[in-house]
Amino acid sequence: xxxxxxxxxxxxxxxxxxxxxxxxxxxxxxxxxxxxxxxxxxxxxxxxxxxxxxxxxxxxxxxxxxxxxxxxxxxxxxxxxxxxxxxxxxxxxxxxxxxxxxxxxxxxxxxxxxxxxxxxxxxxxxxxxxxxxxxxxxxxxxxxxxxxxxxxxxxxxxxxxxxxxxxxxxxxxxxxxxxxxxxxxxxxxxxxxxxxxxxxxxxxxxxxxxxxxxxxxxxxxxxxxxxxxxxxxxxxxxxxxxxxxxxxxxxxxxxxxxxxxxxxxxxxxxxxxxxxxxxxxxxxxxxxxxxxxxxxxxxxxxxxxxxxxxxx
Amino acid sequence: xxxxxxxxxxxxxxxxxxxxxxxxxxxxxxxxxxxxxxxxxxxxxxxxxxxxxxxxxxxxxxxxxxxxxxxxxxxxxxxxxxxxxxxxxxxxxxxxxxxxxxxxxxxxxxxxxxxxxxxxxxxxxxxxxxxxxxxxxxxxxxxxxxxxxxxxxxxxxxxxxxxxxxxxxxxxxxxxxxxxxxxxxxxxxxxxxxxxxxxxxxxxxxxxxxxxxxxxxxxxxxxxxxxxxxxxxxxxxxxxxxxxxxxxxxxxxxxxxxx
Numbered sequence: 001x002x003x004x005x006x007x008x009x010x011x012x013x014x015x016x017x018x019x020x021x022x023x024x025x026x027x028x029x030x031x032x033x034x035x036x037x038x039x040x041x042x043x044x045x046x047x048x049x050x051x052x053x054x055x056x057x058x059x060x061x062x063x064x065x066x067x068x069x070x071x072x073x074x075x076x077x078x079x080x081x082x083x084x085x086x087x088x089x090x091x092x093x094x095x096x097x098x099x100x101x102x103x104x105x106x107x108x109x110x111x112x113x114x115x116x117x118x119x120x121x122x123x124x125x126x127x128x129x130x131x132x133x134x135x136x137x138x139x140x141x142x143x144x145x146x147x148x149x150x151x152x153x154x155x156x157x158x159x160x161x162x163x164x165x166x167x168x169x170x171x172x173x174x175x176x177x178x179x180x181x182x183x184x185x186x187x188x189x190x191x192x193x194x195x196x197x198x199x200x201x202x203x204x205x206x207x208x209x210x211x212x213x214x215x216x217x218x219x220x221x222x223x224x225x226x227x228x229x230x231x232x233x234x235x236x237x238x239x240x241x242x243x244x245x246x247x248x249x250x251x252x253x254x255x256x257x258x259x260x261x262x263x264x265x266x267x268x269x270x271x272x273x274x275x276x277x278x279x280x281x282x283x284x285x286x287x288x289x290x291x292x293x294x295x296x297x298x299x300x301x302x303x304x305x306x307x308x309x310x311x312x
Numbered sequence: 313x314x315x316x317x318x319x320x321x322x323x324x325x326x327x328x329x330x331x332x333x334x335x336x337x338x339x340x341x342x343x344x345x346x347x348x349x350x351x352x353x354x355x356x357x358x359x360x361x362x363x364x365x366x367x368x369x370x371x372x373x374x375x376x377x378x379x380x381x382x383x384x385x386x387x388x389x390x391x392x393x394x395x396x397x398x399x400x401x402x403x404x405x406x407x408x409x410x411x412x413x414x415x416x417x418x419x420x421x422x423x424x425x426x427x428x429x430x431x432x433x434x435x436x437x438x439x440x441x442x443x444x445x446x447x448x449x450x451x452x453x454x455x456x457x458x459x460x461x462x463x464x465x466x467x468x469x470x471x472x473x474x475x476x477x478x479x480x481x482x483x484x485x486x487x488x489x490x491x492x493x494x495x496x497x498x499x500x501x502x503x504x505x506x507x508x509x510x511x512x513x514x515x516x517x518x519x520x521x522x523x524x525x526x527x528x529x530x531x532x533x534x535x536x537x538x539x540x541x542x543x544x545x546x547x548x549x550x551x552x553x554x555x556x557x558x559x560x561x562x563x564x565x566x567x568x569x570x571x
Contacts, residue, residue: 105321106406
């Protein structure tokens with residue numbers, strides 16, 4: 001089966017640009033995967049997403065979405081993708097339902113009717129069902145300008161999923177949302193992944209949101225600087241450590257030297273695990289310990305380490 | 313067929329937005345009242361006799377043509393507004409052809425312009441502009457052609473703008489001179505050669521002259537008011553429409569993806 005997203009040597013230089021905004025990016029995303037595209041502001045994430053969703057032309061390279069070439073089969077690509085944009089793209093003059101109806105007609109799901117009650121029964125029941133699923137209920141019939149930021153995001157997700165896309169692009173979907181709304185939204189997306197075999201491509205600044213991704217790709221200055229499962233990226237860049245201490249520090253130090261374990265001292269002993277488990281290390285030390293704590297690297301640690309290295 | 317529904321949805325959105333905008337609704341009544349009652353009435357009393365024709369009818373056709381043409385043209389620039397408000401993304405990532413987006417937009421703004429000229433016709437009728445049911449029936453296709461022309465012109469202009477502010481500046485620059493070059497409220501039978509040449513380039517001139525050709529048909533004033541035969545006006549407008557649409561749509565589609 002073709003990859004859901006196939007990007008090869010993608011280059012984009014804006015007409016008035018002096019450098020490439022995207023500079024030879026390549027990656028694949030398998031069907032059903034949760035893929036996160038990370039990078040600082042101006043790294044080329046939104047440019048990449050814009051090309052992948054056909055709203056921006058590429059300078060060179062090739063991109064295929066669900067087997068369709070974005071340059072030659074843009075219309076087929078558009079039918080396969082759903083997008084939640086970084087900036088809300090709802091029409092504030094319309095109600096939530098009118099925004100969704102507009103989308104449904106543009107995606108050829110239903111014929112256009114000027115009033116909700118004239119729309120086919122199947123549409124009306126789909127609207128009611130989706131509004132209940134995301135907790136919008138009757139609010140969907142209110143003007144969008146009266147909805148909260150969280151509700152607007154949910155509305156955009158309902159809209160983006162109306163045409164059952166194979167690939168869902170989420171371009172910083174939680175920007176501007178409060179903590180409760182963020183958590184709610186991710187719960188909904190997680191439930192969605194369980195129900196449907198949908199590929200998700202996420203760009204975000206909130207690195208904790210990418211922890212549960214199947215694969216992450218970090219780009220900077222338009223280039224891929226790391227790609228792989230979050231665990232791989234983390235272990236390549238940041239070491240898991242064991243923090244220990246003992247009443248007899250001299251004995252503990254000698255023991256660590258004897259075991260040939262790399263460690264540093266920072267008021268206590270910080271031991272790099274390097275693939276060993278914390279249990280194995282503790283088991284091999286016979287001194288009584290006064291402190292015992294493990295520290296796992298987060299994706300954010302790895303990300304910051306990587307970008308610090310890039311800038312150095 | 314499916315593209316037709318998409319065009320209807322795009323057009324329906326514009327009509328809905330118009331009816332929800334109280335300011336635009338009020339303006340649609342106040343503007344014709346001011347122009348026909350106040351300006352047309354004043355000109356008729358002071359200049360009508362010396363000009364030798366019905367100045368209210370002259371002003372009515374001038375404002376009718378201008379409103380249809382300019383309202384549709386300006387409506388097209390809301391594509392620019394959509395782009396700034398990020399709504400355009402929703403439209404451009406959909407599988408609808410770019411040509412359908414443009415046609416749907418012109419259709420929607422045409423419907424809005426047609427609604428806006430209803431008060432004009434009512435005020436003109438109240439002020440005894442000789443409008444028969446035949447005139448009104450003939451004005452419908454004239455109005456449609458005028459709106460399509462305005463839409464094509466607006467589309468071409470849209471490609472020269474970078475944001476809504478630029479669009480306002482360009483519109484003042486492009487439309488204000490046409491009020492005079494197209495003879496909206498002042499006759500242009502006699503013009504110096506350089507203004508006559510510029511007048512021939514103004515699409516609004518043919519729109520207004522066509523409306524006058526209908527309203528003044530069969531009256532003794534026809535020869536003094538109407539500049540070209542309706543057939544000539546229609547031929548020029550059709551040619552301009554084709555050129556503006558092809559150029560405007562090509563530039564628009566290219567601009568959307570070739571940033």
